Amino acid sequence: xxxxxxxxxxxxxxxxxxxxxxxxxxxxxxxxxxxxxxxxxxxxxxxxxxxxxxxxxxxxxxxxxxxxxxxxxxxxxxxxxxxxxxxxxxxxxxxxxxxxxxxxxxxxxxxxxxxxxxxxxxxxxxxxxxxxxxxxxxxxxxxxxxxxxxxxxxxxxxxxxxxxxxxxxxxxxxxxxxxxxxxxxxxxxxxxxxxxxxxxxxxxxxxxxxxxxxxxxxxxxxxxxxxxxxxxxxxxxxxxxxxxxxxxxxxxxxxxxxxxxxxxxxxxxxxxxxxxxxxxxxxxxxxxxxxxxxxxxxxxxxxxxxxxxxxxxxxxxxxxxxxxxxxxxxxxxxxxxxxxxxxxxxxxxxxxxxxxxxxxxxxxxxxxxxxxxxxxxxxxxxxxxxxxxxxxxxxxxxxxxxxxxxxxxxxxxxxxxxxxxxxxxx
Amino acid sequence: xxxxxxxxxxxxxxxxxxxxxxxxxxxxxxxxxxxxxxxxxxxxxxxxxxxxxxxxxxxxxxxxxxxxxxxxxxxxxxxxxxxxxxxxxxxxxxxxxxxxxxxxxxxxxxxxxxxxxxxxxxxxxxxxxxxxxxxxxxxxxxxxxxxxxxxxxxxxxxxxxxxxxxxxxxxxxxxxxxxxxxxxxxxxxxxxxxxxxxxxxxxxxxxxxxxxxxxxxxxxxxxxxxxxxxxxxxxxxxxxxxxxxxxxxxxxxxxxxxxxxxxxxxxxxxxxxxxxxxxxxxxxxxxxxxxxxxxxxxxxxxxxxxxxxxxxxxxxxxxxxxxxxxxxxxxxxxxxxxxxxxxxxxxxxxxxxxxxxxxxxxxxxxxxxxxxxxxxxxxxxxxxxxxxxxxxxxxxxxxxxxxxxxxxxxxxxxxxxxxxxxxxxx
Numbered sequence: 001x002x003x004x005x006x007x008x009x010x011x012x013x014x015x016x017x018x019x020x021x022x023x024x025x026x027x028x029x030x031x032x033x034x035x036x037x038x039x040x041x042x043x044x045x046x047x048x049x050x051x052x053x054x055x056x057x058x059x060x061x062x063x064x065x066x067x068x069x070x071x072x073x074x075x076x077x078x079x080x081x082x083x084x085x086x087x088x089x090x091x092x093x094x095x096x097x098x099x100x101x102x103x104x105x106x107x108x109x110x111x112x113x114x115x116x117x118x119x120x121x122x123x124x125x126x127x128x129x130x131x132x133x134x135x136x137x138x139x140x141x142x143x144x145x146x147x148x149x150x151x152x153x154x155x156x157x158x159x160x161x162x163x164x165x166x167x168x169x170x171x172x173x174x175x176x177x178x179x180x181x182x183x184x185x186x187x188x189x190x191x192x193x194x195x196x197x198x199x200x201x202x203x204x205x206x207x208x209x210x211x212x213x214x215x216x217x218x219x220x221x222x223x224x225x226x227x228x229x230x231x232x233x234x235x236x237x238x239x240x241x242x243x244x245x246x247x248x249x250x251x252x253x254x255x256x257x258x259x260x261x262x263x264x265x266x267x268x269x270x271x272x273x274x275x276x277x278x279x280x281x282x283x284x285x286x287x288x289x290x291x292x293x294x295x296x297x298x299x300x301x302x303x304x305x306x307x308x309x310x311x312x313x314x315x316x317x318x319x320x321x322x323x324x325x326x327x328x329x330x331x332x333x334x335x336x337x338x339x340x341x342x343x344x345x346x347x348x349x350x351x352x353x354x355x356x357x358x359x360x361x362x363x364x365x366x367x368x369x370x371x372x373x374x375x376x377x378x379x380x381x382x383x384x385x386x387x388x389x390x391x392x393x394x395x396x397x398x399x400x401x402x403x404x405x406x407x408x409x410x411x412x413x414x415x416x417x418x419x420x421x422x423x424x425x426x
Numbered sequence: 427x428x429x430x431x432x433x434x435x436x437x438x439x440x441x442x443x444x445x446x447x448x449x450x451x452x453x454x455x456x457x458x459x460x461x462x463x464x465x466x467x468x469x470x471x472x473x474x475x476x477x478x479x480x481x482x483x484x485x486x487x488x489x490x491x492x493x494x495x496x497x498x499x500x501x502x503x504x505x506x507x508x509x510x511x512x513x514x515x516x517x518x519x520x521x522x523x524x525x526x527x528x529x530x531x532x533x534x535x536x537x538x539x540x541x542x543x544x545x546x547x548x549x550x551x552x553x554x555x556x557x558x559x560x561x562x563x564x565x566x567x568x569x570x571x572x573x574x575x576x577x578x579x580x581x582x583x584x585x586x587x588x589x590x591x592x593x594x595x596x597x598x599x600x601x602x603x604x605x606x607x608x609x610x611x612x613x614x615x616x617x618x619x620x621x622x623x624x625x626x627x628x629x630x631x632x633x634x635x636x637x638x639x640x641x642x643x644x645x646x647x648x649x650x651x652x653x654x655x656x657x658x659x660x661x662x663x664x665x666x667x668x669x670x671x672x673x674x675x676x677x678x679x680x681x682x683x684x685x686x687x688x689x690x691x692x693x694x695x696x697x698x699x700x701x702x703x704x705x706x707x708x709x710x711x712x713x714x715x716x717x718x719x720x721x722x723x724x725x726x727x728x729x730x731x732x733x734x735x736x737x738x739x740x741x742x743x744x745x746x747x748x749x750x751x752x753x754x755x756x757x758x759x760x761x762x763x764x765x766x767x768x769x770x771x772x773x774x775x776x777x778x779x780x781x782x783x784x785x786x787x788x789x790x791x792x793x794x795x796x797x798x799x800x801x802x803x804x805x806x807x808x809x810x811x812x813x814x815x816x817x818x819x820x821x822x823x824x825x826x827x828x829x830x831x832x833x834x835x836x837x838x839x840x841x842x843x844x845x846x847x848x849x850x851x852x
Contacts, residue, residue, distance in 0.1 A: 008656060024656060024815065044573075044621045069815045089813030092786065115809040119619030127620060131574045138564070147470075148557045150648050150824065152843040153579065153605070153628045154594075155852055168580075170594040170605065172645070173635065173848045179579070179596065179605075189852065190842055193545030194553060195470040202579045202628065209599060219598070222576050230434065230450060360518065379852040383541040387515035389450065389495045398576065416616055417578040422599045426581055426615065426805040 012045035014076065022073040024088070026119060027064060028100050036079060037061070040100065041070075044128075046261065047100060047121045051079045058085050067091040107215075107410055111418050115426045118416060125258040127416055129251055130402045134200065136250035137224050137396075140243050146226060147194045151201035152186045157377050159184040159325065165205035179204040182395060183225050184327055185380045188356065191227040191391055192383075198226035200398065209422035214300070215410035216348055218399055220419040227393030233329075233337045233355040236392040237315055240341055240351050241273045243396075244313060251405055264407040267311075273341070274314040281306060281316045295320045303348065310344040326366040329355040339394075347404040353394020360384040438471035440502065448499040450514070452545060453490060454526050462505060463487070466526065467496075470554075472687065473526060473547045477505045484511050493517040533836055537844050541852045544842060551684040553842055555677055556828045560626065562676035563650050563822075566669050572652060573620045577627035578612045583803050585610040585751065591631035605630040608821060609651050610753055611806045614782065617653040617817055618809075624652035626824065635848035640726070641836040642774055644825055646845040653819030659755075659763045659781040662818040663741055666767055666777050667699045669822075670739060677831055690833040693737075699767070700740040707732060707742045721746045729774065736770035752792040755781040765820075773830040779820020786810040 009021050025043035032038070037057050039050040050072075061082075064070060069089045074082035097105055097113055099120040110117045117123060138148065156175075158167060159182040168179040180186075183201040190197045201223050211217035228235070248268050252259070259266055276284070278298070285292035288309075290302035297319065298306075317339040321330055328336040338354030357363050363384055367374050374381060402414035412418040417426060435447050451469035458464070463483050465476040476498075487508075490496060495515045500508035523531055523539055525546040536543045543549060564574065582601075584593060585608040594605040606612075609627040616623045627649050637643040654661070675694050678685070685692055702710070704724070711718035714735075716728035723745065724732075743765040747756055754762040764780030783789050789810055793800050800807060828840035838844040843852060 044619065067812060069813050088815050089784070091813045092811040095812065115615045115805045116812055118615055124619045127575060127616075128573060130576070134574055134576075135564075135568065138561075142561065147554060148560055149553060149842045150556070150560075150626075151628075153630060153646050154845060155843065156850060157852070168596040168598070170596055170630075172594070172845075172850065173632065175850045177845075177850075186843055186852070189541045189544055190553075193470065193550045200576075200626075202577075204579060204596075206599065220579050358515070379541045385518040386493060386521065386542055387495050387517045389514050416575045417581065417612055419580060419598075419603075424582060424598065424601045424603075426583070426612070 008071075010045035011041060011043045011048035014048065014050070014080070018076065020073065020075045022071060024069065024071045026099070027068045027070050028066060028098075030062060030064070030066075039072075042099070042121050042124075044124055046124075046257070050082075052082055053079050056081060058082065061085050065091055067095045107412060108420070108423060111412050111420050111423055111425045114417060121261070123413070123416075125261045126402065126406050126408070126413055129255045129258050129406055130398070130414065132251050132255050133247055133398065133401060133405065136247045137243060139250075140246045141198050141224075141226065144196070144239065146196040146198045146228075149190050149194070149197050149199050151183050151199040151225070152180055153202065154179060155186065157185055157380055158182065160372055165207045168204045168206055181205055182223065184325070184395075185377070187225055187227045187393065188327075188358075188380075188388065188391065189383060191229055191393070192388055196226075196228045198224060201225040201395075207421045212421045212423065215412070216400065216403070217421060218411055218415060218418055219421050220417075221411075221415070222398040223395035224398060225393070225395045227356075227391050229389040229391050231355075231390075231392040233317070233339060233353070233392050236353050236355075236394055237275075237317070237339055237341075238272075240353070240394055240396070241269075241271055241313070241315075244341070244350070244401075245269055245271055247401070248405065259406075262406050264405070266405060266407075269312045273312065274310075276314060276316050277318045278316055278320060278335070279318070284309075295323070297323050303342065304346050307342045307344060307348055308346040310342070312344055313350060314342055314344070316340050316342060322366070322369040324354070326363060326370045326372050327354070327356050328366070329357045330362070330366065331355075343400075343404045348400070349397070350400060350404070351394050351396045353392070355390070355392040358384065358388040358390050434497075436471035437467055437469045437474035440474065440476070440506070444502065446499065446501045448497060450495065450497045452525070453494045453496050454492060454524075456488060456490070456492075465498075468525070468547050470550055472550075472683070476508075478508055479505050482507060484508065487511050491517055493521045533838060534846070534849060537838055537846050537849055537851045540843060547687070549839070549842075551687045552828065552832050552834070552839055555681045555684050555832055556824070556840065558677050558681050559673055559824065559828060559831065562673045563669060565676075566672045567624050567650075567652065570622070570665065572622040572624045572654075575616050575620070575623050575625050577609050577625040577651070578606055579628065580605060581612065583611055583806055584608070586798055591633045594630045594632055607631050608649065610751070611803070613651055613653045613819065614753075614784075614806075614814065614817065615809060617655055617819070618814055622652075622654045624650060627651040627821075633847045638847045638849065641838070642826065642829075643847055644837055644841060644844055645847050646843075647837075647841070648824040649821035650824060651819070651821045653782075653817050655815040655817050657781075657816075657818040659743070659765060659779070659818050662779050662781070662820055663701075663743070663765055663767075664698075666779070666820055666822070667695075667697055667739070667741075670767070670776070670827075671695055671697060673827070674831065685832075688832050690831070692831060692833075695738045699738065700736075702740060702742050703744045704742055704746060704761070705744070710735075721749070723749045729768065730772050733768045733770060733774055734772040736768070738770055739776060740768055740770070742766050742768060748792075748795040750780070752789060752796050752798050753780070753782050754792070755783045756788070756792065757781075767822075769826075769830045774826070775823070776826060776830070777820050777822045779818070781816070781818040784810065784814040784816050
């Protein structure tokens with residue numbers, strides 16, 4: 001491993017250090033405790049209280065402002081012996097947020113001040129878990145023969161906005177290009193040759209500003225988006241639940257320290273997950289006192305109430321015709337061959353997918369039913385005209401998975417650079 | 427592994443099949459050869475000529491149009507015995523491009539028809555190699571203790587356009603948001619807490635339309651973007667060359683079939699790479715008959731000529747003050763502590779990076795020199811005001827690396843969904 005200028009230890013390693021040590025980190029607090037001095041510091045390994053004898057401490061240490069980045073060198077005795085403190089950077093003013101306590105600040109403030117809050121121990125724990133989620137997902141998909149592709153950012157066509165979300169556009173040399181609402185159309189393009197594809201795909205959906213109240217919507221989010229040829233939607237559900245269990249197991253094994261810090265007791269779900277048909281889910285919603293219709297999507301509040309009743313993730317499948325995207329395959333009894341995976345405990349939707357309508361005529365028919373203008377999908381329709389094999393696949397929202405795994409209140413904490421509907425932020 | 431509806435073989439496995447087999451793929455050609463019938467088919471494993479006795483072939487086989495997706499079932503004899511052909515999809519018109527021969531088509535045509543061309547054996551080979559590049563890069567960075575983060579797509583501030591490229595913007599709830607020119611500012615934000623970060627980061631740069639003539643510019647491209655605290659630029663160069671060798675070695679080991687198909691003889695470079703100072707590179711450019719200035723970036727044609735003289739990748743370092751981004755650290759003698767890695771054989775720039783200017787005052791000074799308005803960088807400057815540790819890092823262009831590894835003429839072939847300056851495409 002390449003270490004940079006000096007062999008620096010992490011704060012968590014200090015307890016095991018033999019002889020001298022050198023650590024670097026953010027200084028959050030200095031307090032006196034009788035004859036002792038307590039420095040509260042953090043680095044990527046977490047928060048650490050360093051205890052030293054006041055009389056041994058370099059006197060200039062008391063002058064260092066909170067929020068400074070410091071390097072301390074010393075030797076491991078009890079209490080610590082600090083021989084030298086270097087202030088690497090010193091804040092210009094008092095910190096507007098406290099990195100070790102989040103409850104004093106509004107959510108929106110922490111989104112707008114993300115350029116500072118991102119270095120908090122809490123965000124570091126979440127982002128380390130998110131990186132393990134990505135690693136584990138790729139490990140699983142690689143072992144299943146999927147090929148990763150670089151997702152599109154702009155195109156002349158994308159998945160149309162759903163449930164009222166708008167698609168963003170840029171000027172591209174005098175023409176308009178759309179930002180991806182999802183890479184649905186592009187993964188169909190790629191899977192025709194590669195047969196099993198996935199991407200960690202960024203989406204921009206300008207949800208109505210009210211969506212910020214739900215705590216589960218971001219205007220910018222990522223999906224693990226995959227597709228496979230000659231698959232049914234049952235095959236895709238089978239893969240989805242295995243992938244989720246693999247990810248959760250990996251996070252439990254490799255990020256137990258971070259889960260403890262977040263006070264999250266995460267259970268590994270049992271396979272296979274329960275499968276409700278849409279009809280059964282509507283019946284359950286009605287039993288719980290919600291209005292729900294056999295021919296429509298389940299309202300969000302009802303979905304959440306159902307999810308609260310479960311202790312394990314569960315599928316809802318066979319949604320009614322025309323209630324979803326034009327690319328869902330129509331099966332028997334006016335039911336689509338599609339599915340959502342729901343998290344338990346009220347965490348809501350995890351995965352959305354289907355067997356895809358892969359014929360030109362079939363897509364035109366479904367476009368008409370869902371009020372989509374075929375003129376906006378020229379290359380996509382040409383692609384279908386020249387033929388496609390049958391396919392199935394899904395998208396899994398990365399931030400929502402991170403939120404569930406970490407047990408976070410708001411999905412905004414599950415993104416390093418969150419964009420909340422209506423909120424201008426870094 | 428989850429196989430989908432049936433245990434389908436790949437075309438490349440037919441030769442080893444025992445008893446019966448079932449394969450699915452695209453039909454490119456049917457020709458007769460005496461009493462034999464030759465089907466040219468492809469799937470993700472490559473192109474295969476299937477030879478059968480004309481009299482044994484199902485008669486309907488001759489009627490299947492080129493470009494159909496078919497499933498053939500039979501048994502492995504010599505010649506093959508085909509018992510059944512199912513046409514899964516049939517094109518509606520004659521194919522506008524030939525997937526097995528690229529030389530008949532202009533580059534731009536293959537970009538605009540990417541929704542069809544992406545299923546060509548050539549694109550499949552390139553994309554499989556690209557996926558191995560990403561896997562190997564992550565494997566290396568994970569082992570070096572880097573944490574992967576999800577890159578930003580939109581923000582109020584980004585790296586300013588370089589060498590005449592424009593930054594794209596969207597309307598965000600009545601405000602303007604920029605698409606990332608690079609995630610330079612955001613990776614500085616993240617590294618303050620995570621200490622070693624990377625992302626596979628999408629960038630949109632609207633290069634001048636003339637840039638399409640170079641064959642090395644895309645309006646949408648990806649970088650492996652990384653940053654580490656307490657590193658010098660020498661540490662970053664050290665990491666960069668080790669990562670590149672690791673990637674090339676992995677591709678050679680795991681994608682030899684694809685490299686053969688692309689006729690690419692790829693050498694593993696020797697470590698360490700040669701380091702030229704900017705001054706030495708200018709001297710060399712002049713010796714080769716180019717105009718080059720000790721106080722400016724090296725003109726692109728001169729850079730290419732220098733790269734043609736090398737058989738191995740090489741570094742150019744210590745660029746003149748104010749010739750690069752405001753975030754490069756100024757060292758001694760009005761030289762920046764920065765570097766580019768150049769591919770040999772005329773493939774041009776691979777990596778660009780530096781030790782970063784991490785102080786508020788230093789960045790303001792460099793902004794002034796490079797003509798940047800600090801007003802556009804409010805959160806970034808606030809972040810610096812509250813203090814940063816010293817950092818170094820770089821970006822490595824994924825499509826340019828793919829181009830070099832695959833030996834491609836144009837970088838457009840190194841992207842699944844290329845956006846070429848001025849060309850509207852899927």
